[in-house]
Amino acid sequence: MSTRTYAYQNDYARELAAAAEAKGEARGEARGEARGEARGEARALLKVLGSRGVEVPQMAWDRIANCGDLAQLDRWLGRAALVTTVDELFDEPTAG
Structure with missing residues (x-):
């Protein structure tokens, strides 16, 4: 039994693997950016x-x-300048 890693045997398989890897990297970057924001x-x-x-x-x-x-953080940030307690911050304003 060989312990070498499998090398893709044709160009199509290599292209599919590269595309999947790029897609995964892009998703990871987007999630990281959203978390950072x-x-x-x-x-x-x-x-x-x-x-x-x-x-x-x-x-x-x-x-x-x-x-x-x-969106929630943005709503809270908008209200942060007006509230005097965090309870007021978390209370959703009623429409009307």
Whole structure:
């Protein structure tokens, strides 16, 4: 039994493997960029709250830091300049 790694035997197989690898890399990069953007939004949100003197309990800090929803983080960041408590931040405004 050979311990060598299998070498693709034809050009088509090599092209398929290269395309699959490129697609996987692109997906990984996109996920990494989205996570990085979410972390940046969360840091900005926590900084705004802190600079305004809004107390951020650990449970709220964790909720913000672990949120991966950019739209939600953006809504919270928009409200961060107006709220006086994190409870107000997390309360969804009612339409009307």
